[in-house]
Amino acid sequence: MEFLSLKPGRSVEGDEIPCFRSENKASNYVYLVAGTHGDEVEGVYVLQQLFDWLKEDEDVNLPFIILPILNVDGYRASTRVNSHGVDLNRNYPTKNWSSEAREKKYFPGEKALSEPENQFLEKLFQKYPPRIIISFHSWKPMLNFNGDCEKVAQFLESYNSYPVVAEIEGHPTPGSLGEYGPEKYKAPVLTFECPLLSEDVSLRKIWEENQQGLKELLLSNLLESK
Numbered sequence: 001m002e003f004l005s006l007k008p009g010r011s012v013e014g015d016e017i018p019c020f021r022s023e024n025k026a027s028n029y030v031y032l033v034a035g036t037h038g039d040e041v042e043g044v045y046v047l048q049q050l051f052d053w054l055k056e057d058e059d060v061n062l063p064f065i066i067l068p069i070l071n072v073d074g075y076r077a078s079t080r081v082n083s084h085g086v087d088l089n090r091n092y093p094t095k096n097w098s099s100e101a102r103e104k105k106y107f108p109g110e111k112a113l114s115e116p117e118n119q120f121l122e123k124l125f126q127k128y129p130p131r132i133i134i135s136f137h138s139w140k141p142m143l144n145f146n147g148d149c150e151k152v153a154q155f156l157e158s159y160n161s162y163p164v165v166a167e168i169e170g171h172p173t174p175g176s177l178g179e180y181g182p183e184k185y186k187a188p189v190l191t192f193e194c195p196l197l198s199e200d201v202s203l204r205k206i207w208e209e210n211q212q213g214l215k216e217l218l219l220s221n222l223l224e225s226k
């Protein structure tokens with residue numbers, strides 16, 4: 001399918017945040033986002049491969065917004081946080097946003113939506129409302145769903161056998177995209193946690209164990225507008 005480059009966002013350091021929209025328009029969009037945490041190269045790689053496939057594919061016809069790397073400064077520096085030291089996934093203006101961080105790496109910013117990377121995403125949401133957001137991360141492999149997308153998580157689980165979880169026990173995430181999407185836009189969020197690289201786990205392997213499920217998901221009717 002064909003994609004257009006949208007006007008890129010700007011990071012704290014002024015770098016471009018690339019963003020693409022499928023040529024087909026709709027009243028709401030499937031968001032594919034990676035690199036919210038700059039050191040999570042596994043999720044960035046998986047989305048890059050999926051995007052490359054989509055560009056060649058002619059059978060998928062969903063409307064997409066694709067952000068291959070949201071936290072471009074963090075990606076360049078291999079840090080979870082952006083150049084202000086903020087965890088972008090704790091900085092969304094949810095009702096439960098809190099200025100407290102359990103650990104430094106979860107620093108949520110001085111106030112909600114303080115960061116230019118998230119302001120860019122928010123602008124996109126307003127212009128191109130999300131119907132569902134799939135956000136690629138890496139940690140312990142799991143399919144963490146917020147809002148009405150348990151079926152999507154189960155569909156993927158049938159391919160990759162990652163556990164499907166509604167909430168991660170002992171790991172509250174105030175100000176996360178998973179809280180924000182359903183609360184503000186009624187858009188469910190699937191936080192797709194890839195496994196981490198290790199001696200036995202290469203980027204290639206992570207893609208290989210996920211490519212069929214992800215492609216079949218985009219070819220299924222599960223992401224059609226309700």
Ligand SMILES: [Zn+2]
Nearest residue numbers: 037040137138
């Ligand atoms: Zn992450």
